[in-house]
Amino acid sequence: KSTIKLNRSSNLKLLKINKLTFDFIIIGGGATGLGCALDASSRGYSVILLEKFDFCKGTSSKSTKLVHGGVRYLEKGQIGLVYEALKERAILKKNAPHLVKQVGFLIPAYNFFLKFYYFLGLKFYHFISGSLSFDKPKMVNKEAALKIVPNVNENLLKGGVVFFDGQFDDSRMGIDIALSADANKALLFNYMSVESLIKENSKIKGVVVEDTLSKDKFSINGANVINATGVFSKFIMNMDSLKFKAIIRPSQGIHLVIDKKFLNGNIGILVPKTSDGRVLFAVPWLGHVILGTTDTLVNEPSIDPIPSNNEIDFILYNAQKYMSLKPTRKDVKSVFVGLRPLVAKDLKSKSKDISRKHKIIISDTGLVSVIGGKWTTYRKMAEKVIDKSIDISGLDFKKSITSDLKISNGLKNIDYSKDSLSEKFYLSENLIIYYIRNEMAINLDDIMSRRSRCLFLDIKESVFIAPKVVDIMAKELSKNNDWKKDQLKQFYKLTKIYSI
Known part of the structure; x- marks a missing residue:
């Protein structure tokens, strides 16, 4: 692909026409899943990532916004954990200084x-x-x-x-990692739900997915299936086998x-x-x-x-x-x-006594589930997961290069002199169109919560500008009034959770 942009419809065409088999199928588009997609694709493996909602919709957009070693783990004597996180903090600052x-x-x-x-x-x-x-x-x-x-x-x-x-902006980091993975030829999808796992001779060979926007269903084959769904890991693990005793x-x-x-x-x-x-x-x-x-x-x-x-x-x-x-x-x-x-x-x-250490669980069928961890160590976690997966699936080993890989800056060419819809934060018509065309924003919530951070900063103001944002979106996406009403209804329902 010539330009770096997350384009869902062209990704869908590639998927449907080619009936591809991937080296890695990654379920989950938060910090861990996106990290795995970037790690594997930058090594030269073929990768598809499937996110049921939007990138970083869950935990990964709701952190304390810190890239840190974890001062509190020092007192508990977990020096190894702190040391690894501090090492990763330096790598992140070097690779994503923006x-x-x-x-x-x-x-x-x-x-x-x-x-x-x-x-x-x-x-x-x-x-x-x-x-x-x-x-x-x-x-x-x-x-x-x-x-x-x-x-x-x-x-x-x-x-x-x-x-x-x-300190960082967590969901912006997620989108920039997604753009970097896309630049390395990974195929990424939001609003793509894994419905079941495909097994042959008691080994997982792929997944059946539903595109939640079109309701189309299709099968995707892959050598490795990675479950990076965070707090929802058990749902995917249960599709594989009900005998998992891991406690999340x-x-x-x-x-x-x-x-x-x-x-x-x-x-x-x-x-x-x-x-x-x-x-x-x-x-x-x-x-x-x-x-x-x-x-x-x-x-x-x-x-x-x-x-x-x-x-x-x-x-x-x-x-x-x-x-x-x-x-x-x-x-x-x-x-x-x-x-x-x-x-x-x-x-x-x-x-507060359970550590943020991550755990990689491999099932008899070859499903690789990664649980735990935190934003600061997302890169190292991904490297370990991909190393382990290569080992069990017998793919040719290629070394991880992410410790020296610059993360894309998706917003580096934005013209901030354009008029903002709000005085409280910057959100222009240009930027909204950019989020749709380049960053796979589909719903109002994607723009208000994760491409921009309006909803996280000020509920009242977000509710006030939402109708203007939805008008711009509808024009760009050729949507009708029913769509606009539905988007606003869903969004206002969400704002109730964010307000006292």
Whole structure:
């Protein structure tokens, strides 16, 4: 293909005309699936990726937006996990500098012992990262702390520690990885649902899919089938066999988005231990502040999880303790909820004690399921999954090259001088058309939530501009009024989940 763009209809033509057999069929278009698609296609294998909803519709668009080693794992002594994540943080910053930026955090200390304790911990964090791409941590007194984060609670404050980590736009990263995989000849599809697995002689040889837009069904054959469906892994595993005992405990993490005045600067706050021993972040992001997060085990995964009042109150209660300007429910512009795919030893495991380590499970029939992990380590995870799959399927081995592979910047030629539909965030007619033509945006939600981040930043404003956006989409996609009504209805239903 000459230009890099995600073009669903030309991908469909290729699929239908050629009746292709692929080296890799990847189920799931979040961080892990997209990472696998890029890893395998850049090695030179033929790849198809099938996503039931939209790319990064699930957990992968609902992270805390950090590319980080995980300060909290240091205290638990999980140094290997932190070291790998910090190594990957440096690789991500090198390969996607347009998306991964440095963000500073103040850890406020309310006694001197903790101040030294955190400083030593973060010196070690910086030391093991061996990374020149992030600034060194520094200890600050009360006066300096208040200069850096004017709205931190100064009552009994003894200063604190400032350290630096990585920050990114998660679903934008997903789309750029998809574009990179496309440039390496991978065929990617959103709105393509895997209905069943094809088996021959007790081995998986392919999948039956339904195009959820046209309702067409077809079979796709492949040497390897990779299940990268995160919290939904069990559904695909059950298509293969009901004897899997792996326990996936979805853990719900909610985030509240508030105005940037609550930090009054571009440095965030990190509280290593809240009232129930979890970590609290206040992160500056896209001109707003994200407060998070919770860790609540849920029994059944859902594609649009709903925050509980307890979770909302828990975050506000803890944020109020550490901020002089205290956010309340009426200050919340948006709430977004993600489900972490945690791998538990047993059903009694407590969420905050379950590690984010990933697990690769290979069934007797050759289905490769990958569960767990996080955005920061998506690349390394994908490399391990593809290595393992090559090994069990007997494909000729080709080495992974993603540690030196630049990620495409899909928006690098956008003209931002065009008029925006909103004063609160940038979304122009040009950009909407671009998302449709180049980035496989199909529904209003795709544009409002994941190509742009309007829904994540401000519900009221998103509801206000939605009719204008849908008009532009309908014109570009040649859709009628019924389609527009249906799109708005679905979107307004979704906005209720994101609002308090």
